[in-house]
Amino acid sequence: xxxxxxxxxxxxxxxxYAPQQSGxxxxxxxxxxxxxxxxxxxxxxxxxxxxxxxPGRYGCRLCGSWPAAPATVRGxxxxxxxxxxxxxxxxxxxxxxLATYRRMSSDTLWQGWWGPLSFFITPVTLLLNLGPRAxxxxxxxxxxxxxxxxxxxxxxxxxxPVLIVLVPLLLLLLAIPALAVLGAVxxxxxxxxxxxxxxxxxxxxxxxxxxxxxxxxxxxxEYRVRxxxxxxxxxxxxxxxxxxxxxxxxxxxxxPLH
Numbered sequence: 001x002x003x004x005x006x007x008x009x010x011x012x013x014x015x016x017y018a019p020q021q022s023g024x025x026x027x028x029x030x031x032x033x034x035x036x037x038x039x040x041x042x043x044x045x046x047x048x049x050x051x052x053x054x055p056g057r058y059g060c061r062l063c064g065s066w067p068a069a070p071a072t073v074r075g076x077x078x079x080x081x082x083x084x085x086x087x088x089x090x091x092x093x094x095x096x097x098l099a100t101y102r103r104m105s106s107d108t109l110w111q112g113w114w115g116p117l118s119f120f121i122t123p124v125t126l127l128l129n130l131g132p133r134a135x136x137x138x139x140x141x142x143x144x145x146x147x148x149x150x151x152x153x154x155x156x157x158x159x160x161p162v163l164i165v166l167v168p169l170l171l172l173l174l175a176i177p178a179l180a181v182l183g184a185v186x187x188x189x190x191x192x193x194x195x196x197x198x199x200x201x202x203x204x205x206x207x208x209x210x211x212x213x214x215x216x217x218x219x220x221x222e223y224r225v226r227x228x229x230x231x232x233x234x235x236x237x238x239x240x241x242x243x244x245x246x247x248x249x250x251x252x253x254x255x256p257l258h
Contacts, residue, residue, distance in 0.1 A: 060093035062100075063149045065142030068093045071132035075104035076125040077111045078118025090132075095149035097136030102156050105129050110161040191244040194252055196227040200241075209242050216257075223254035 060068040068091035075086035088100050105126055112122030142149045156162060194200065194211065199221035204210035214220045225241070227250070228234050234253035241252040 059091065060096050060142060060145060060149065061089075061091055062096040063093060063142065063145040063147045065093040065096075065145030065149055067139050068142075069097060069132070069135040069139060071097065071135045073097070073100045073104050073132050074125050074128055075108045075112075076118060076122050077108075078113055078115030078122065080115055083115055083118050083121070092132075092136065093142035093145070093149055094136050094139035095142055095152055097132065097139070098152040099150035101129055101133045101136065102153060102159070105156055106159045106161045110164050191242070193247040194225045194241060194245045196225055196252075198225045199223065199257070200225060200254065206239065209245075211241060211245055211254075221257055223256055226253040226255055228253050 059066045070090040071092065072087050072089045073092075077084040077086065086104065088104065090097070092100060108122055108125055112125065113119055157166075191211070192213070194213070198213050199216035199218075200211045201214050201220050201222045202209055202211055211223075216224070223239065226234075226238075234240065234251075235255065237256065239254040239256070241254055243249040243251060246252050
């Protein structure tokens with residue numbers, strides 16, 4: 001008669017596949033599937049969205065880097081009778097935030113004016129974006145992301161769409177003093193009705209008069225204006241002012257002072 005094999009040590013009454021003694025679970029370093037592999041992880045060191053474990057710290061929603069600011073960049077499109085309100089919510093790191101701000105603000109500068117209401121909404125949108133821009137510029141360089149941060153690119157004032165706004169504003173600013181100077185020059189020589197007793201100077205010839213009122217005590221005064229009457233017409237040495245220098249078309253007398 002054969003002798004049965006002796007039971008294995010620690011196998012229990014159910015053989016080698018008997019359940020082991022239960023106890024508290026002790027997690028292994030690197031997770032239940034072994035230690036974590038070396039090198040960068042596909043989703044960064046802080047999870048899929050780069051959330052930093054410290055309270056009050058955020059990871060960029062575009063690249064996973066930190067630090068990031070919970071700011072929202074906005075844009076606007078005017079479509080004549082319709083309009084679109086665009087936004088990219090945070091958190092965003094410094095580079096991704098500046099890149100988003102510059103792109104959306106640049107697009108708004110040439111897409112946001114084409115509508116009755118959009119003409120007023122566009123400058124408000126651009127002003128609102130200055131707050132997120134200031135928040136992004138205060139951040140430290142991004143680090144620890146699962147992908148490279150966006151390239152901020154050229155500053156907003158160096159992008160072509162800005163010319164759509166800057167050129168008209170620049171022309172307007174230059175036109176104001178230019179019109180003032182032109183008005184002063186042209187207005188000084190433009191014909192104005194003269195009154196009796198004023199002193200004038202003729203900057204032109206008598207065929208093309210350019211009479212300018214000056215102080216009678218000035219050395220530039222050449223003629224005194226006198227309105228002719230029936231009893232006191234212009235004298236033989238007087239000159240006649242053209243009709244545009246009189247309110248009713250009467251030719252005023254110009255008596256030489258020298």
